[in-house]
Amino acid sequence: MNKLLMALSVSMLSPMVLAKPTVVTSIKPVSMVVAAIAGDRANIEQIVSSTASPHDFAMRPSDLRKIGQADVVVWVGESLERFLEKPLENVGKEKSSIEWLTLNGMTLENFAKDHDHGDEEDHEHMEEVDHHEDDHHDEDHGEHHHDEGHHHEGVNPHVWMSPNNAKVLAEAVTKRLSKLDATNASYYQANLQAFETKLAATDAQIKKAMQAVHGVPYIVFHDGYGYFEHHYGLNHAGAITVSPERQPSAKKVAELREEITEHKVKCVFSEPQFSPAIVKTLLSGTKVNTAVLDPLGSDIKLSPNAYFDFLKSLSHQFSSCLK
DSSP: HHHHHHHHHHHOOOOOOOOOOOESSSHHHHHHHHHHHHTTTSSSEEOOOSOOGGOOOOOOOHHHHHHHOOOOEEOTTTTTTTHHHHHHHHTOOOSSSSSGGGGGGOOEEEEETTTTTSSSOOOOOOOEEEOOOTTSSOOSSSSSSSGGOOTTBOOOOOOOHHHHHHHHHHHHHHHHEEEEETGGHHHHHHHHHHHHHHHHHHHHHHHHHHHHGGTTTTEEEEEOOOHHHHHHTTTTEEEESTTSOOOOOOOOOOOHHHHHHTTTTTTEEETTOOOOOHHHHTTTTTOOOOOEOOOTTTTTTOOHHHHHHHHHHHHHHHHHHOO
């Protein structure tokens, strides 16, 4: 009889023992980095679909349920996913979430201080802000300091464009998953090591490829590629719009047409998340190349190699239009 009771107890407990941690992510690039560490030992549930933009996203009831049931939420930060701030507060998960922008060791870039967000001006000049490991160290999490998490006005939030910043997130995810799922801690640590090794190799490969288009001027749809551009030394000549949900004015379009001629722009990039109509208008009557840059990696299959595929895809999108 005792053996029967023991067997029943084990069978009742096994679903809890075998349950995988659930990681809720905000956007596809976040999912890519998480997938490299989580492998098949954790479930990833993404809020913003791969074909949508976080700039104008609206939460659904199903998204709120995901957040409430998550073991950890991983997001970029309030300056990109403003829609997540209040739901995280409401379920008491703001402080336990992994907010990429606030992680120790991040290198952040500021949009130009003299940029007026009310105008459709470019903001090409950037400055770096580094959250050092010994600053604001949170002993509980060891990852970030939420008291300063939402003071990032003017910071470029597209941090996934930087391989160095992706490494910082990978380390934070590894630490958190190792706490949530201690049984598989060595598995997550091994995945981190593999991620860092392959990241270094991919980075070197892209740097070599980008040398061929190093000085070629181009214009992007919206100014979200600064980390990638500075890391690989690309020649950004301007952006059609500051915020992709805002259409540029007729004056801005006229100024861009002048810049295209003045700087001998080789390519103007559109994005799959937004209508290319404005790009067609801008290039009407010119012989300038055009191509699609996908800042979210919409078509990339989520896998442990997804982030590397994303970087290589982005570099190919740049080089194919600029050569």
